[in-house]
Structure formats: C-alpha cells, structure tokens
Amino acid sequence: MRGRPNLYINYKKETAILSTNTQKIWFVFMIVFSIAMVFIATDYWILLLTTAFLIAVASWGLNIVSGFAGQISLAHGVFVGIGTYTGAVLGGVATDYVVGYELDMIIWLPLSGLFASLLGLLIAPIAVRLKGLNLGLVTLALVFIGSHLFSNLKTFTGGAGLGRKTAKVVLFGFQFDDGFNIGNVILEKNQLLYLFSLLVCILCGLGVKNITRSKTGRAYSAIRDRDIAAEAIGINLFKFKSSAFALSSFYAGIAGSLLFTVSGGVEPGTFNLLYSITFVAIVIIGGVGTVLGPLFGALFFSLLPGTIQTVIHSLENFGQGFALSSGQIERVIFGLFIIIFLIFEPRGLWGIWFRLRNYFKAWPFSY
Amino acid sequence: MTIFLQATAEGLALGAVYSLVAIGFVLIYKAMDVLSFAQPALAVVGAGLISSLAIDRGIPFWISLILGILLTGLLSLIIERTFLRPMVGEPVFSVAVLTIGIDILLRTVLDNWIGLSPRYLGDPFPNFGNFGSITLNGVTLKYLEISAFFTGIFVIIVLSIFFKKSKYGVAMRATSLDQEAALAQGIDVGRIFGLVWFIAGILASMAGFFITGGFNTLTQFSFISALRALPAVVIGGLDSISGAVVGSIIIGLTQGYVGYFQSNLETLIGISLGSGFSLLAPYLIMFAILLVKPDGLFGTEEVERV
Numbered sequence: 137m138r139g140r141p142n143l144y145i146n147y148k149k150e151t152a153i154l155s156t157n158t159q160k161i162w163f164v165f166m167i168v169f170s171i172a173m174v175f176i177a178t179d180y181w182i183l184l185l186t187t188a189f190l191i192a193v194a195s196w197g198l199n200i201v202s203g204f205a206g207q208i209s210l211a212h213g214v215f216v217g218i219g220t221y222t223g224a225v226l227g228g229v230a231t232d233y234v235v236g237y238e239l240d241m242i243i244w245l246p247l248s249g250l251f252a253s254l255l256g257l258l259i260a261p262i263a264v265r266l267k268g269l270n271l272g273l274v275t276l277a278l279v280f281i282g283s284h285l286f287s288n289l290k291t292f293t294g295g296a297g298l299g300r301k302t303a304k305v306v307l308f309g310f311q312f313d314d315g316f317n318i319g320n321v322i323l324e325k326n327q328l329l330y331l332f333s334l335l336v337c338i339l340c341g342l343g344v345k346n347i348t349r350s351k352t353g354r355a356y357s358a359i360r361d362r363d364i365a366a367e368a369i370g371i372n373l374f375k376f377k378s379s380a381f382a383l384s385s386f387y388a389g390i391a392g393s394l395l396f397t398v399s400g401g402v403e404p405g406t407f408n409l410l411y412s413i414t415f416v417a418i419v420i421i422g423g424v425g426t427v428l429g430p431l432f433g434a435l436f437f438s439l440l441p442g443t444i445q446t447v448i449h450s451l452e453n454f455g456q457g458f459a460l461s462s463g464q465i466e467r468v469i470f471g472l473f474i475i476i477f478l479i480f481e482p483r484g485l486w487g488i489w490f491r492l493r494n495y496f497k498a499w500p501f502s503y
Numbered sequence: 504m505t506i507f508l509q510a511t512a513e514g515l516a517l518g519a520v521y522s523l524v525a526i527g528f529v530l531i532y533k534a535m536d537v538l539s540f541a542q543p544a545l546a547v548v549g550a551g552l553i554s555s556l557a558i559d560r561g562i563p564f565w566i567s568l569i570l571g572i573l574l575t576g577l578l579s580l581i582i583e584r585t586f587l588r589p590m591v592g593e594p595v596f597s598v599a600v601l602t603i604g605i606d607i608l609l610r611t612v613l614d615n616w617i618g619l620s621p622r623y624l625g626d627p628f629p630n631f632g633n634f635g636s637i638t639l640n641g642v643t644l645k646y647l648e649i650s651a652f653f654t655g656i657f658v659i660i661v662l663s664i665f666f667k668k669s670k671y672g673v674a675m676r677a678t679s680l681d682q683e684a685a686l687a688q689g690i691d692v693g694r695i696f697g698l699v700w701f702i703a704g705i706l707a708s709m710a711g712f713f714i715t716g717g718f719n720t721l722t723q724f725s726f727i728s729a730l731r732a733l734p735a736v737v738i739g740g741l742d743s744i745s746g747a748v749v750g751s752i753i754i755g756l757t758q759g760y761v762g763y764f765q766s767n768l769e770t771l772i773g774i775s776l777g778s779g780f781s782l783l784a785p786y787l788i789m790f791a792i793l794l795v796k797p798d799g800l801f802g803t804e805e806v807e808r809v
Contacts, residue, residue, distance in 0.1 A: 208596055266797050269538055269595055273737050274793050277786040288777030413603055420600060467611040474604030478597050479589050 151349045153342060170334050174327045181442060183398060186330045188438035189337035190395045195418045195430035196344045197387025202416070203425035204353060205380035206360025207263050208272035213412030214282035215252045215385040216392035220302065220402055221292055222248035223393030227303025234300045235291055241307045245393055252389025253382040260378035267363065279412050286404035299403030302396045305329065329398060336394065337431075340387060345427050347383070356380055360425075417474050423486025432485040436473075441466055505641040510759040516648035518755025519655025523710035524732035525739070525747035526662065527703030532741045533679035534699040536595055537587065541602040542707050543729035544609040549575035549708020550624060550715040550725065551613050557625035564625050572708045579704025580697050587700070588693070614723045621720035628717045651713040658706065659748060671698060679742075731758070731782070734789035740802020749800065754785040 144150040154160045173185065198212045226244035228236035262274055287296035294300030305312035305325070312332075316323045323331075347353045355376045358366035367373050396402040414437070422433025444462050481487050524542055531539045552574050556567030582605055590598045628647045631637075636645045666672040677685040678695045686692050707729070714728045715721040735754040739746025761768070762781035769776055798804050 262794065266793060269599065269741070270737075270793055270797050272596065272599065273733070274790060277734070277790045280783055280786045281790070284777060284779065284783045287779075288775075410607075413607075416600060417604070420597075461615075464611050464615050467607055471604045471607030471611065474607070475586055475601055478593075478601045478604070479586070482593075482597065 153345050153349070167334075167338065171331065174323065174330060175321070179326055182326055182330050184438050184442045186326070186333045186398055187395065188435045189330075189333040190391045190398075191415075191418065191438055192337055192431045192434035193340045194388050194391035194395070195415055195422065195434050196340055197384040197391070198415045199419050199425065199430045200344065200347065200356070200387065201380045201384035203419060203429075204348065204360065205356040205377065206363075207377060207380060208268070209275045209381075209384070210272050210409075210412055210416065211259075211275040211278035211282065212384070212388055212415040213407050214278055215256060215388035216395065216411075216415075217282060217286055217404075217407035218252045218255055218385075219248040219389030219392030220396050220407075221286070222251045222389065223303040224300060224396075224402065225292055227306075227393075228301055229304060231300075233290065234294050238304060241303070241305060244303055245390065248393035249386045249389040252392070253386035256381040256385025256388075257378055260374075260381045263377045263381060264374050276409075279409050283404065283407055283409075286407055293404045296404050299401055301401050302399075303393065305332075305397050307332075326398070329394075333394060336390065340390070341427070341431065348427060352376070352379065414470075417470065421473055421477050421484050423484030424482075426483075426486045428489070429484050429486035432489070436485060437470070440469065444469070506763050508640075508642045510763040511756065512642055512644055512759075513648065513762075514756035514759025515752065516645075516652050516755070517758055518735075518752035519652045520710050520713045521732040521735045521754055522655050522748045522751035523658060523706045523713075524729055525735045525751045526659070526744055527706040528732065528736045529739075529742065529744050529747045530675075530699050531703050532736075533744075534675060535587070535591070535696055537602070538595070538599045538741070539602045539703070540599060540733075541582065541605040541609065542703065542732070543726040544606040544613070545575055545579055545704050545707040546711030546714065546729040547721065547726045548578065548609055548613055548711070549704075550711035550721045551616060551622070552708070553712060554622045554624045554715075554721055555616070558623060564627060567625070568712065572705055572712075575708035575711075576701045576704040579700045579707070583697055583700035588696070610726060617721060617723055621722045622715075623720055624712065624716050626712075626716045634718075645717065647713065647717045647719075654709065654713070658709070662702075662744075671695070675699060727782075731785050734785040736799075737789050738792050738799055740799030742803060743799070743801035746799055746801030753788065757784050757788055758782070 142156075144155070149155065154163055170185075174182065177185070194212065194216050197215070198209060201207050201209050223244050225235055226237050226239045226247060227241060228234070229238055230236040259275070259278065263271055266274060286293050305328075310316075312325045312328045315325065316328060347356075355366070355371045358369070358371055359373065359376055359380075363373060418433035418437050419430055420433075421436060422431065423429025441462070444465055448462055448465075477484055483490070524546060527542050528539065531537055531542075549571055553567055553571035556562045556571055557564045560567070562570070586601060586605060587598070590601060626647075628645070628650070631646045636643050637649075638644075666676055674685070674690045675695050675698065677688065677690055678692050682692055685695075710729060710732070711725075715725050719725075731754060732751065735750035736747050737750070738753055739748070739750030758781050761784040765776060765780055792800065796802075
C-alpha cells in the first residue's frame, strides 16, 4: 500500500501504536535527537529537559483521570508528593530526624508508584459518588489535607521549612553520583538522570497510548462523555473510575519519586495548591484528552523559565530593567496562557500542532 | 466558659467575613453557572487598592475605603466582560479553570506590589480602645471584628431587600432561574452578568478589608483566608444564598472552636493533630458533608437524564 498512508487494510494496523511510516520515522528520530541532546545541551538545559520529561509523566497521569475518564482532580500534586516521599523514605539516607532505608531504585521506584496508586484507590469511592464540580471541590480539600500532613509528619518529610533529602539514585548497585564513562566522554549524574527520565517518559508515554486503544480507554471515554449512558451499556462505573484514579496516581507517584532527585532535596511547602493547579494548567495548555498534549504542555511549562532567563539576559545587556522578577513573569505568562488557550484554542498546543500538520499534509490544497 | 465565649465571638466575626465572599460565589454561580476561583484574589486586590490609596497616596482612609471597594467592583466587571463573556456556554470546569488563570494573574501582580513586608491599610481601628479591642466579662473583642459582624448582617439585609423589591434584583432572580426565559421577557442577561460580578467584587473587597485590616495586615498569604469561603459555599450548597451564610457561620465557628480547643481535643482522642489544624478543619467538614449530601445542606438536587 505504498503512497497511501491513510489506507488501513485491517483493524490491527489502524490501532497500532505507530500506525504510519511517518510516525515511526519521527518517533525514532525524536528518540535519537533526545539522546544526542546529552552531548549538545548545557547542564542548565539538561536539567530543564529532565524535569520536563518527568512532569510530562505526571501530567499524563492527570490526563488519564481528567482527560480520558473525565473526572476532575485538583489534587494531582498531592499524589506527586506522596510518590516523592515514598521514594525518599525507601531510598533516602536516614538522619537524626528523618527515616530512610537506602534501598535500590529498582525497589523504590515501582513501590512509590504503587503506594500512590493505593491512596488514589482510596478516593475512588468519592469519585463514584460525586461528579463534576463537587468532585473538583473535594479534591481541593485533599490538597489542603495533603499539605497539612506533609508539613506535620516530620519523621517522613522533615517538616515544613526544613524538608529532607530525596532518594539516592542507585540502580542495581550502580551509583548515578559516580558518573559513567563511554570512551573519553564522561556522563555525570545529571546526564545519567536525563537519560533515565527519557526512558521512563518513553515507557509511560507508550503506556498511555496503549490505554487509549484498549477496552479500558474506550470505557474511560464513554464515562467522560456521559456516565449514565456508559453505565446503561454495561460499563462498571466503580471499576473504571477506580482504575482511572489508581493509574493516574501511579503515574504521579513514579514522576514524583524521580522529580526531586534532580535537585536532591524537597520541602513540604512545594506541594501546595498552585503545584496541583500547575498540572491542570499543563494538561489544558497541552491539549486535554490527547496523548501528545501533556508532553507538549510539560515541555512548554518546564522550558519557559529557561527561555525567560535567556530573553531577560539579552535585554538586560541593553540596560533595561524589569518591574517583575523572572519567577513572576513566568507566573504571569502561565496565567495568561491558561486564559488564552481556554478562550481561543481549547484543544491546546496539540490542536495547533494538529492544524499545522493537516495544513502541510494537504498542501497546496486547503483541505 | 470565657474561652468558649471568646471562641464563639471570634468565630461569628470570621463567619460574617466569610459570608461576604461566599455570597459573591453564590451570586456568580446562580447567575452564570460559574464557580469563580478568582474571588479570593479580588478580595486581596481590594485590600491592596485601599492600602495603596490610603497609605501611598495619602487619601483619607474612609474615602479610599469607598474608592477601593468601588474600583474592585469595576475590576470585577472588566474581568467578566473581557474573559468570562466569551466563555458563555462552555463546560463548567473550563470556566472554573479560566478563573484560576485570572487568580494567578491578579495575585502575581499584587504579590509583586506587596513585596516581603506586610502592608497596613491605614484604618483607624487599631486606635480605638485598648489597641483596637474592648474587654467585656473577660472576652476580648476587636472593634474590627465587631464591625465585620454588623457589616455582614447589614449587607445580607440590604441584598435580600434588593432581590425582593428592586427591578434589577428581580431580573437577577429571573436570570438565575432560566436564562432563555429571562431573555424572552426582555431582560438584558449580559447586563445582569456584569451587575452580578460588580456586586461580587464589592463584597469580596469588603471581606478583603476585614481580613487584612488593623493589625492583621496584607501579606502574600492573605488570600488563603479568603479562599476558606469556598468550603463555606460548598457546605451550604452552591446555589443557595442562605446556605452560604449558614455555611460561613459553621466554618467560622469551627475555626474558632478548633483554634481554642485543639489541645483539649488532642488529649481526648490521643493523637497530635499538628500545628495549624484549625485552618484545615473547614476543609475536613466540607469533605464530610459532601460525602453525605453531595449538593450541600441547602442546595437543590440535580436531576440528570441520559
């Protein structure tokens, strides 16, 4: 079927993860390009990209529960926090005031995801009982309960204002801190973490794509579109809403446990209301209910500080001062983008990309 | 007993302040089906405007209070016109997230203006009596709290008369019942939306003044107090004004009692609840009530069909 990329001769081909040759080529190209970034980009950008990949994983989690299954959750940041602290307790070093077991990453990484998803399962019965805004409001209460617990469970989190060190990154006995040599190129901890996050990001992304093309994914969409109708055609609401919350929290837990190993420490105040809302905003800016959207959103959100820094630096060379600090500019732009995207492009960055792609696909014809 | 009275008095004053914000929430929700997360931001922006007029510009306090409140109402009106109007008919949650975006915008600009040191509002309340408070039978009452309580009652009475008697009040009730029917009766629904936001902005900025006035001062964290009106609205039911008032009083009293009796409570149940538990208690109550009655205590039940 050469030259007819949109002609599918069987269902299996149509629902394949990468259904066209172009997609396959781009997928491989992007992976190779991302790996090559380790050798090209400076440490600062490597750090930003690492957080971008991990935030993308967490945002995919929110997208599963809010974008695919249509259940509003404003408490996603809390689950990221639970993942972070599970990882920190299992993999971190014990001190006088916090516990830590110094386990291997192969143990604490899955466990922090599982523990978060266990707690996610706990709020699932609420989600079955409530819907729409009321569910959003209950999860808002969860944010405050979560941050209260984080600041007061001092043996696990170090307490408000102090915080604790995160897990040590040791995979199968190999210390990421030691670095790794390929020939005469030395990969340091940050670069190794970058590659590992890239791997986690790819696996989780494929996982999300897999959910969308499976029975579970179709059940989620049915629940999102009309939950009463979905129940009428035999979808078990309790089962699927619970699994959506569990999966979403699993992604959040995995992302959270790795996210703060980049900086090495974490303070309970991080997981406040704004942190949870950030994920909602990323999903909206990226594109709700799409696979690539959260990745776009996360890249946008994480690379924004770097871009602003660069712009401010180049402008300051001309002797111009700013009324707002770079952090505040970041928040203003972020707030503005939420508003602009909701009003003008509800499908987010993914929608823009989709229209661009279709424009070039059909070029020189308009459709 | 004295402590109990003290806690009750403070709780009632808090409840009055919360009910100002809460009524704004409910008005907006009833008129446009929008849950506005921007209300707490409007409250602190109002306080900021008053402070900047009274302290930075040197305008007499009472004039700047009225000016600040009116300006916040105007700001709220502008927000509705520019950001909310294009979103009519969009999913409820998208609009709610949009108001979060507005909240981030407003508060970032305000935080930059506040800076690190707390701002005074220039009100004369701290000068009355003994550093702004009076002691009756061992109960210390702040003049600011007393005036907050009576302002709350006054506003509720004025609003209920407004809704019953005035032309625009009746139009607002008609709009909240059925937008299309209201349009067919010749009511300018767009103007009603604007009016609702204007009133909500005024109420929010009044609450903002009582939250940050006197020795409370305006800081970057003042908005969290205003945000506590949200559980109040949810407890009462999103579409009931009397519910909002009852919810606010419940939240205010809870916060007062838990604040004063937390140590007794801890010895009773034998676990430490942690510092700042009184600020968390409203959310726990909201959590519990939503599970039992998803539409709040006074809210109308939603009937859904396929």
